[in-house]
Amino acid sequence: MDLSVVVPTLNGRERLAASLDSLAARAPDAEVVVVNGPSADGTTGMVRDRDDVDVLVEIAARNVNVARNAGVEVAAGDAVAFLGYDYRVEDGWFEAAADALDGGAAVVAGPLRESVRGGATSDDRESRRIADREVTYFSGRNVVIDRRTLDALDGFDEYLETGGARDAAHRLAGMGVDVEWRGELSVRRRAEATDGGVETRDLGWKYRALAYRLVKNYGLRPTVVRRTLRHAVGDAVGAFRDVLGGEATPSSWAGNGRDVVRGISGGTSDGLVARTRDRSPKRNPNGISARADRAVARYDRRE
Numbered sequence: 001m002d003l004s005v006v007v008p009t010l011n012g013r014e015r016l017a018a019s020l021d022s023l024a025a026r027a028p029d030a031e032v033v034v035v036n037g038p039s040a041d042g043t044t045g046m047v048r049d050r051d052d053v054d055v056l057v058e059i060a061a062r063n064v065n066v067a068r069n070a071g072v073e074v075a076a077g078d079a080v081a082f083l084g085y086d087y088r089v090e091d092g093w094f095e096a097a098a099d100a101l102d103g104g105a106a107v108v109a110g111p112l113r114e115s116v117r118g119g120a121t122s123d124d125r126e127s128r129r130i131a132d133r134e135v136t137y138f139s140g141r142n143v144v145i146d147r148r149t150l151d152a153l154d155g156f157d158e159y160l161e162t163g164g165a166r167d168a169a170h171r172l173a174g175m176g177v178d179v180e181w182r183g184e185l186s187v188r189r190r191a192e193a194t195d196g197g198v199e200t201r202d203l204g205w206k207y208r209a210l211a212y213r214l215v216k217n218y219g220l221r222p223t224v225v226r227r228t229l230r231h232a233v234g235d236a237v238g239a240f241r242d243v244l245g246g247e248a249t250p251s252s253w254a255g256n257g258r259d260v261v262r263g264i265s266g267g268t269s270d271g272l273v274a275r276t277r278d279r280s281p282k283r284n285p286n287g288i289s290a291r292a293d294r295a296v297a298r299y300d301r302r303e
Contacts, residue, residue, distance in 0.1 A: 006071030009085035010037035022088035058297040065156040065164035070294040084141030087187035096184035109138035110185025136179035140165035154287030163209035207263030215271030
């Protein structure tokens with residue numbers, strides 16, 4: 001297996017350095033591609049000073065899915081891993097990926113672990129039955145995808161500022177591609193680490209992304225409406241409890257409600273447009289093939 005590892009980053013120099021150190025120690029034969037957003041913390045200089053990064057791509061967009069696609073465009077491996085810049089690969093990570101892909105898997109994912117006092121937390125395999133599909137979700141911070149599958153998927157949907165990996169999971173299920181889960185394919189970070197602003201977390205974008213990916217992939221069917229409303233009602237009830245407990249104000253609760261409604265409305269409309277623009281199983285009108293101007297600079301040690 002010739003593996004390329006794409007590491008998107010934005011203002012996370014110190015944590016990125018630790019992530020790259022882990023790759024050098026545990027996957028020394030992998031090609032490493034760092035895609036740097038408009039960082040202002042010296043990331044470019046740090047990466048260029050290292051001899052274990054094969055390609056550095058600089059982009060102007062603060063969008064992790066644009067960064068992932070920019071990395072795919074220059075990666076040379078017959079499989080591409082996506083790793084969060086604040087995560088370090090653990091012992092056995094490379095071997096687990098190689099074993100799964102050599103065994104015929106098209107996509108292999110594993111847990112995200114966080115170091116806490118006395119041990120570590122870890123997530124687990126998450127699957128949902130939606131319409132006629134069994135969808136296995138994965139994190140874009142720890143997944144390995146066979147190149148042929150990634151090309152058929154056309155990468156990640158750049159419309160999305162958040163939820164790009166979950167959208168890809170829906171599309172893979174629609175293409176009949178299974179996601180294999182390997183506990184040994186694990187990565188770890190410190191519990192206090194944050195995402196560095198790579199992905200937006202506000203409620204408006206959360207619900208815009210949710211409505212968009214469900215409508216784009218399944219259309220306006222009752223299942224989609226129920227799932228979207230169930231999420232919204234759950235968040236509304238939780239936020240109202242915060243108001244009653246004095247942890248939030250009624251005005252902030254109302255403002256959040258407006259953001260949710262606008263997000264659902266915008267995501268539904270844009271999802272319908274996207275579904276019309278790409279009727280193929282990949283459902284990705286904003287993928288790698290849609291543009292060619294992601295990179296503003298590139299430093300390639302392979303040349």
